Amino acid sequence: MGYFAKKHSVRTPSFNKDALAALETYSWPGNIRELRNLCENLTISKLRRTVGLAALPVEFREKNDGYKAIYFELPKLGMDWYQLEQQLILQALERTGGNCREAALLLGLTRDALYYRVKKYGLVLG
Numbered sequence: 001m002g003y004f005a006k007k008h009s010v011r012t013p014s015f016n017k018d019a020l021a022a023l024e025t026y027s028w029p030g031n032i033r034e035l036r037n038l039c040e041n042l043t044i045s046k047l048r049r050t051v052g053l054a055a056l057p058v059e060f061r062e063k064n065d066g067y068k069a070i071y072f073e074l075p076k077l078g079m080d081w082y083q084l085e086q087q088l089i090l091q092a093l094e095r096t097g098g099n100c101r102e103a104a105l106l107l108g109l110t111r112d113a114l115y116y117r118v119k120k121y122g123l124v125l126g
Contacts (some may be wrong), residue, residue: 001042004040004043004044008044013042013051014049014050015051016050016051016052019056022053022061038056042055052105054105054106054108055105055108085117089107098125
């Protein structure tokens with residue numbers, strides 16, 4: 001990851017113990033290419049320099065307690081995407097007691113992206 005940090009002029013992130021455990025137990029079906037892509041993506045996309053389990057893609061979390069891959073089937077008549085997004089944001093904020101940083105992590109968003117959506121939908125924080 002140091003290579004990508006230097007390439008993109010950012011600090012090298014570190015992993016917490018849960019994230020490291022998930023990486024160690026993952027089967028790596030994409031081999032070195034998958035590892036390289038993950039390292040580069042985490043290096044340039046994480047504002048926080050410590051990568052936790054919630055920051056990893058779902059395939060790394062699904063075998064760990066508390067994280068399950070979900071299957072969602074699109075209803076035959078379609079759905080209201082914006083309503084779904086609003087409900088997910090509200091659920092994440094409720095689950096984290098209004099902590100935007102933690103809610104953003106649950107949703108796989110940056111804090112700025114979460115703030116943008118909260119403002120976009122006129123949601124009330126706190």
